[in-house]
Amino acid sequence: TKPLDIPLLVNRMQHIFEQRLTSPQRVLIVDDDVELAAYYRLVLQGAGMEAAVLHQPEAIIEKIKSFRPELVLLDLRMPVYSGPDLAGVIRQHDNLASLPLVYLSAETDLASQIAAMDRGADDFLVKPISDAQLIAAVSVRIARARQLGAQIAKDSLTGLLKHGSIKEALDIEVIRARRSSKPVTVAMLDIDSFKSVNDNYGHATGDVVISSTAMLLRQRLRQSDIIGRYGGEEFVVVLPECDADNAYMLLDDIRQRFAALRFSHEGKNFTCALSAGLACSEQHPDSNGSELLIAADVALYAAKRGGRNQVRV
Numbered sequence: 001t002k003p004l005d006i007p008l009l010v011n012r013m014q015h016i017f018e019q020r021l022t023s024p025q026r027v028l029i030v031d032d033d034v035e036l037a038a039y040y041r042l043v044l045q046g047a048g049m050e051a052a053v054l055h056q057p058e059a060i061i062e063k064i065k066s067f068r069p070e071l072v073l074l075d076l077r078m079p080v081y082s083g084p085d086l087a088g089v090i091r092q093h094d095n096l097a098s099l100p101l102v103y104l105s106a107e108t109d110l111a112s113q114i115a116a117m118d119r120g121a122d123d124f125l126v127k128p129i130s131d132a133q134l135i136a137a138v139s140v141r142i143a144r145a146r147q148l149g150a151q152i153a154k155d156s157l158t159g160l161l162k163h164g165s166i167k168e169a170l171d172i173e174v175i176r177a178r179r180s181s182k183p184v185t186v187a188m189l190d191i192d193s194f195k196s197v198n199d200n201y202g203h204a205t206g207d208v209v210i211s212s213t214a215m216l217l218r219q220r221l222r223q224s225d226i227i228g229r230y231g232g233e234e235f236v237v238v239l240p241e242c243d244a245d246n247a248y249m250l251l252d253d254i255r256q257r258f259a260a261l262r263f264s265h266e267g268k269n270f271t272c273a274l275s276a277g278l279a280c281s282e283q284h285p286d287s288n289g290s291e292l293l294i295a296a297d298v299a300l301y302a303a304k305r306g307g308r309n310q311v312r313v
């Protein structure tokens, strides 16, 4: 078998990463000054961003959920709800704790600026602001937030998605598959007798086996497939637009390639095997992501019971 081409793999990962980094940045502008807000929106759109304006701050949470901004520009003084009031409301929502919030206001008094920041905002921009300054201020903050988000979602040993992120991605793919009447298959993989790898060759060698599994999955799967490290030596793969038969062939090929890898520790060579369980949305039409994952886990258990080094549907 061909050795793994690590530079190629790294290159591919960067490509996937950059694709995510280059989708249009999304900004929500909250300002009671209708004309000014419309102007800011034009400026940001002119820079290739997607921008929306909100004039009714009481609808802020609904708007954030539907528009999914990556940054919110908040006016400081507005009738009814002030910018700091809104920042407080946004920060109370669990999954909005890290959404970048930036004030854009004519307030020049430093003490007032700091007091406003105290309610959970990240920064303060002062009006009047040049177009270029506004664009730069917004785009660097979003780029940074994207980088951090991508890092947080990834497992450090393998660079794959972590447990929570793979579950989120699976839920999204199952909904998308149902909407488009296309299949999606989820596979759960687990390395066989991995405890004995750790026991015989040490934990560091065990880690090499885990990262090699990740590289093999990346090498063999499509860019649109989603790969996660679900737990220690367990992996979840989501295969959009792939039915059970094709998924079986693919996973069985991965199983065979994995069994053919030669590992070594202090001059001793050894091989490993893995088992996999599959569940396809076509056979589980009413299942959501978590239920599909449970079905894949049941199939994995059958593969283990059946003697390991095999794929089951």
Ligand code: GH3
Residues within 6 Å of the ligand: 190, 191, 192, 193, 194, 195, 196, 198, 202, 203, 204, 205, 206, 207, 210, 231, 232, 233, 304, 308
């Ligand atoms: P089975 O064939 O039934 O899967 O047997 P197994 O020995 O692989 O059993 P199990 O899947 O329960 O064992 C997982 C082991 O993986 C236990 C744990 O010590 C080890 N492990 C979990 N995370 C890591 C890790 O990050 N690195 C290493 N080296 N080992 C890990």
Ligand code: MG
Residues within 6 Å of the ligand: 031, 032, 033, 075, 076, 077, 078
């Ligand atoms: Mg105002």
Ligand code: MG
Residues within 6 Å of the ligand: 190, 191, 233, 234
């Ligand atoms: Mg396990």
Ligand code: MG
Residues within 6 Å of the ligand: 190, 191, 192, 193, 194, 195, 233
């Ligand atoms: Mg195992």
